[in-house]
Amino acid sequence: MxxxxxxxxxxxxxxxxxxxxxxxxxxxxxxxxxxxxxxxxxxxxxxxxxxxxxxxxxxxxxxxxxxxxxxxxxxxxxxxxxxxxxxxxxxxxxxxxxxxxxxxxxxxxxxxxxxxxxxxxxxxxxxxxxxxxxxxxxxxxxxxxxxxxxxxxxxxxxxxxxxxxxxxxxxxxxxLDTTFIERDVTFETKAEGIRELLQAVAKYPHNTIFYMRAWTFGYEDVWTALAKALRSKIHVDEYKMRMFKSLSVDATGGPQTALDPVAPGLLGFTYANTFHDGCLTMEEAHNGTPVRIHSCEKGLGYCSAIRDPTHPIVWIRPVVCRLPYGRGEVPEVGAGGCGEDLNKETDLEVYGPDEVARLREM
The missing domain is CATH 3.60.15.10 (Ribonuclease Z/Hydroxyacylglutathione hydrolase-like)
Incomplete structure (x- = not known):
């Protein structure tokens, strides 16, 4: 934070x-x-x-x-x-x-x-x-x-x-941000964390559905790696899709129109007059095959695929790091300590002296 x-x-x-x-x-x-x-x-x-x-x-x-x-x-x-x-x-x-x-x-x-x-x-x-x-x-x-x-x-x-x-x-x-400077922890690289995740999901049956708790910006590389490894789209809600579409000047344009390098892989792009899909979708099934990865809105009760009790669901909960000597894990409360920017349980405002003074006057 x-x-x-x-x-x-x-x-x-x-x-x-x-x-x-x-x-x-x-x-x-x-x-x-x-x-x-x-x-x-x-x-x-x-x-x-x-x-x-x-x-x-x-x-x-x-x-x-x-x-x-x-x-x-x-x-x-x-x-x-x-x-x-x-x-x-x-x-x-x-x-x-x-x-x-x-x-x-x-x-x-x-x-x-x-x-x-x-x-x-x-x-x-x-x-x-x-x-x-x-x-x-x-x-x-x-x-x-x-x-x-x-x-x-x-x-x-x-x-x-x-x-x-x-x-x-x-x-x-x-x-320099010094949030974790006093903690006796060692952070994995992003590549090491993604490799460990892919090795874990590979152990599950092919009909397993994974829910990735991606509640803020910064999980784009994880999405891309999961989508490629599992040969699956990633089901997101309309709000997430709208946010990431803002990173393209034209959502159907080429990579050169992207405001950030992650945009073409997430949203798709046009090459040689052919549109190439990105890994994000708002459909629960793609080409008749159920989407295996979900990061859809939890505040609306999740999508029907996640609510279906017949589906084997694995919940992926990101962690910041593991504490030494087996003392547990530091849960991810949002990249950068920002809380849940995309999916929040509550919305808390912290007021400064100016706002408190105005409230007193009222």
Whole structure:
């Protein structure tokens, strides 16, 4: 769970991944804001933000604008609400997308400029790190990042970081998530975790149906691996499909139209005038064969395939890591500690001093 309050000491005129007023910003409002990714613990206060611009990746912008809070989307699905209520839709003109690996100069005020570069964070669709620079200082904000060996090597080769790896410049501060730094645990790589999962599901009979508890963004590689290994589509609800379709400029277009590399594999793409299916579907059966993998909405009582008592169901529950000496597992409460962004049991708002003061006045 992110507890960062958004302040970059080297660049006090900006705020990152936290959009409420704090003691530091009460007398000095930020001139620009930055959003690293779509997980809810990094969106604190964004729904009430009125200014300034918020810079993010193209994929993050697309996802954020279509986010719906859990009660609203469930009530719409049950036809209690007549229209969708997209929480951040009003920020359409405030969210400004930037390309990755492209140093971009932003003028905060006359004569006050910073350069920002978005770097892939290896976390979830659209997730980025921010490299903030001026002529004298540099700070790297990682957001939530998965620093596996291959990924660290890719950063070393990134041309936007070449002057630092060559020793010509120094990054003054790295703002790094330290959620698990005090725990005596070792994290598997994503590849190791997926390999273990595939070995486990391969032991079950061919008529077994698997329910993958994918309640937030970040399980796309797991979906892809399961779909390929089991030769099956993945049944998702309409809301999940809508969210991932936002990652394509045109859901029937080619890979070049995708806002994130995961989009063609999930949604499909057109090649040589032929549409190639992605692994996600809203149908419980595909070509007459029942879908073996499900990540559909649990708040509506699941789909008929999961409710059918004659189907052998295996529930896949992700874990963050295993504790040493057989002391159990750390359950996944959402990638990045964000809770259940796609499937929530409850919807909890945490209010700051400004909101409490307004409630008292009322």
């Amino acid at each position: 992110s507890t960062f309050e958004g302040h970059i000491r080297e660049f006090p005129d900006i705020q990152v991944d936290y959009f409420r007023t704090t003691q530091a910003t009460a007398s000095r409002r930020p001139l620009a804001c930055f959003l690293s990714h779509v997980h809810s613990d990094h969106l604190v206060g964004l729904d009430t933000l009125r200014s300034p611009f918020v810079y993010c990746s193209m994929a993050t912008r697309a996802l954020v604008l279509r986010l719906e809070k859990y009660p609203c989307r469930i009530n719409f699905a049950k036809r209690i609400l007549e229209a969708r209520k997209q929480t951040y839709k009003h920020l359409k003109h405030l969210l400004k997308p930037l390309p990755l690996n492209t140093p971009t100069t932003i003028e905060l005020s006359p004569g006050n400029r910073i350069q920002v570069t978005l770097l892939d964070a290896n976390h979830c669709p659209g997730s980025v790190m921010f490299l903030f620079e001026d002529d004298h200082k540099a700070a790297l904000y990682t957001g939530d990042t998965r620093l596996e060996p291959w990924f660290v090597n890719s950063l070393v080769r990134n041309p936007c970081l070449a002057e630092y790896t060559a020793g010509l410049r120094t990054i003054d501060t790295v703002y």
